[in-house]
Amino acid sequence: MSFTQPSLLPHQALIKQYIIDHPHCGIFLGVGGGKTLTVLMALAAVRPAGHILVVAPVNIARSTWIDEIEKWGIPLRTRSLIVNDNDKKLSRAKRLARYAEVFTDPPTMYFINQELLKDLVDNMPISGTGKNKVFQWPFPTVIFDESQGVKNPASTRFKALKQARSAIIRLIELTGTPTPNGLLDLWSQVYLLDQGLALGATMTAYKEKYFRVTKHANNRPIAWEPLPGAEEEIYARIAHLVMSTKNTSITMPKAAVEDINVSMNAEEMEAYKDFKTGLVLDLAAANPGEPITTVVAKNQAVLVNKLIQFASGTIYTDEQHNYRVIHDYKIQMSDYLIRNTDSPMLIAYMFRSDRSELLSKLTAMGHDVRPFDGSRAMVREWNEGKIPVMILHPASAGPGLNLQDGGHTLIWYTAPHSLEHWIQMNGRVDRMGQKHPVTIYRLLTKGTHDTRLPMNLERKDMVQKGLLSAVHIEAEEVQALAEEFTSDLSDLYEPVPF
Incomplete structure (x- = not known):
C-alpha cells in the first residue's frame, strides 16, 4: 500500500x-x-533516527496504532513486543528473543504495553563494570500513550521509564485524562518530561509546596487538597511542556447522557440498607436444605464495592468470585434498550458477575451478545456492524480503541467510580468520525450508592477541565512558540482478563 498523506x-x-x-x-x-x-504525521516530518517505542495500554498497542499505520500506508517498519504476526501473545522466550533482536533490527516502531515496560528495561544490556556501568537503551524516541498510566510514582512502570529517561532524546506523552483523580496525578507525568524542573524533583516536594493534608489514617497523611493559588501556579509552570487545544473546526454530534433509574422491591431495599449499616448480609439458601450464606464486608472500602455490586444485581459470596443473584432489573432494562435502539449496542460492565449475567441472560432473551476479546479482528467486526451487542470492561477496552464506526449507543450497566473509565469508555463512540448522535445510558438503582456516582464524577471532572483549559493554546500562541523554539476509590472494580 502506498502512503496517502492525510489532510489534518x-x-x-x-x-x-x-x-x-x-x-x-x-x-x-x-x-x-x-x-x-x-503524532505519526509529526514523526514523519521529524524523521527521528533509530527505533521508536510506543508504550500503551495493551489494546492500543495491539491495534490502534497499527490500524492507523496500515490505513494510511505510512512507511514504518513495525514490530510488537506483545503479540506475534498472528496477534497471538508471545511466549516469554520469544519476547526475550525479540528484545535481543532490537539491537540488530533496522529502524522500527516497536509496541509494548505499560505492564511490560519494567520487563523490557530489566532485560536491556548493561556494559562496563562498577562505576563505569552503562545502561543501553535502543529507543531514542518514546511515545507514552495514555500517560495517566504513570500517575503513581511508586509504580514499576514509572520507575522503569525514569531509569531509561536520560537516554531518551524525544518523549511524547499523550492523554485525554491527565488528572483522573486530581492534581496529584500530574507530578510523575511532568517529571518524565523535564526530570523535575517544573514541579520539583520528588513527589514529596511537590506535595509540600502545593498541597495540604486533609485526612490522616494511623498518623499518616492519606488525602491532600491544593493550597490557595496552587492550581494556577502549577498550570503556569507546565504551560511550556504540555499542550491542549480545542477542535473548533469540526462539528461532532453531541453525546447525550441519560440516567435511567431502576428500583429494587421493598425486601431487597431493606436488605441493602441493613448490609450498609451492619456490614453483614445473610442470603437465604439457594436450594432447599442448604445453609444460609453470610457475606461480610471487612471494611468501608469493601462495603462500597459490594454495595455497588448489589445495586447491579449480584454479590460475591467468596474470594473465588462465586456469586449470588439478588435481582435482574438492570438486565431487564438492558433488554428493553437493545430492543428499542436502532444501533448496535456497547455495554460496559465492572464485575465478573456482571459479565456472566449479561452474557447468559441477554443471550437467553434472544440477543446476539459477544464479550470483547481485545483482538483487532473483533474491533474490525464491530466497526463493520457485524456484532449487535458487545459487552466490555472499561479497564480492558477503554483507552484508544476506535469503535465509532460500529455504533453510537452505550449502556453503563454499572455506573463507574473512575473519571478515567467514564471519559475513556464514552470516547470509544463519541469521537471524530462518528456520524450519528451518541446516546449514553447510565443505569442507576434508586436509593443505592449508584445515585452518588454521577455527582462524584462531576466533581472530579471540574479539576480535570481546569487543567485542560489552563493549558489551552490558541493558533497564534502556537505559531509564536514555534518561531521562538525554531530560533481513590477509583480502582474498586476488578478488570477482567480476556
Missing part, C-alpha cells in the same frame, strides 16, 4: 507543529481528538 484538521496541524518543536512534550487532548494520526 486545523487543531491537528497545530499539535503536529508543537510536537516537532518540542522534543519532550505532553499532548493533553480530549478523547477522540486524533492524537495517534497527528
Whole structure:
C-alpha cells in the first residue's frame, strides 16, 4: 500500500507543529481528538533516527496504532513486543528473543504495553563494570500513550521509564485524562518530561509546596487538597511542556447522557440498607436444605464495592468470585434498550458477575451478545456492524480503541467510580468520525450508592477541565512558540482478563 498523506484538521496541524518543536512534550487532548494520526504525521516530518517505542495500554498497542499505520500506508517498519504476526501473545522466550533482536533490527516502531515496560528495561544490556556501568537503551524516541498510566510514582512502570529517561532524546506523552483523580496525578507525568524542573524533583516536594493534608489514617497523611493559588501556579509552570487545544473546526454530534433509574422491591431495599449499616448480609439458601450464606464486608472500602455490586444485581459470596443473584432489573432494562435502539449496542460492565449475567441472560432473551476479546479482528467486526451487542470492561477496552464506526449507543450497566473509565469508555463512540448522535445510558438503582456516582464524577471532572483549559493554546500562541523554539476509590472494580 502506498502512503496517502492525510489532510489534518486545523487543531491537528497545530499539535503536529508543537510536537516537532518540542522534543519532550505532553499532548493533553480530549478523547477522540486524533492524537495517534497527528503524532505519526509529526514523526514523519521529524524523521527521528533509530527505533521508536510506543508504550500503551495493551489494546492500543495491539491495534490502534497499527490500524492507523496500515490505513494510511505510512512507511514504518513495525514490530510488537506483545503479540506475534498472528496477534497471538508471545511466549516469554520469544519476547526475550525479540528484545535481543532490537539491537540488530533496522529502524522500527516497536509496541509494548505499560505492564511490560519494567520487563523490557530489566532485560536491556548493561556494559562496563562498577562505576563505569552503562545502561543501553535502543529507543531514542518514546511515545507514552495514555500517560495517566504513570500517575503513581511508586509504580514499576514509572520507575522503569525514569531509569531509561536520560537516554531518551524525544518523549511524547499523550492523554485525554491527565488528572483522573486530581492534581496529584500530574507530578510523575511532568517529571518524565523535564526530570523535575517544573514541579520539583520528588513527589514529596511537590506535595509540600502545593498541597495540604486533609485526612490522616494511623498518623499518616492519606488525602491532600491544593493550597490557595496552587492550581494556577502549577498550570503556569507546565504551560511550556504540555499542550491542549480545542477542535473548533469540526462539528461532532453531541453525546447525550441519560440516567435511567431502576428500583429494587421493598425486601431487597431493606436488605441493602441493613448490609450498609451492619456490614453483614445473610442470603437465604439457594436450594432447599442448604445453609444460609453470610457475606461480610471487612471494611468501608469493601462495603462500597459490594454495595455497588448489589445495586447491579449480584454479590460475591467468596474470594473465588462465586456469586449470588439478588435481582435482574438492570438486565431487564438492558433488554428493553437493545430492543428499542436502532444501533448496535456497547455495554460496559465492572464485575465478573456482571459479565456472566449479561452474557447468559441477554443471550437467553434472544440477543446476539459477544464479550470483547481485545483482538483487532473483533474491533474490525464491530466497526463493520457485524456484532449487535458487545459487552466490555472499561479497564480492558477503554483507552484508544476506535469503535465509532460500529455504533453510537452505550449502556453503563454499572455506573463507574473512575473519571478515567467514564471519559475513556464514552470516547470509544463519541469521537471524530462518528456520524450519528451518541446516546449514553447510565443505569442507576434508586436509593443505592449508584445515585452518588454521577455527582462524584462531576466533581472530579471540574479539576480535570481546569487543567485542560489552563493549558489551552490558541493558533497564534502556537505559531509564536514555534518561531521562538525554531530560533481513590477509583480502582474498586476488578478488570477482567480476556
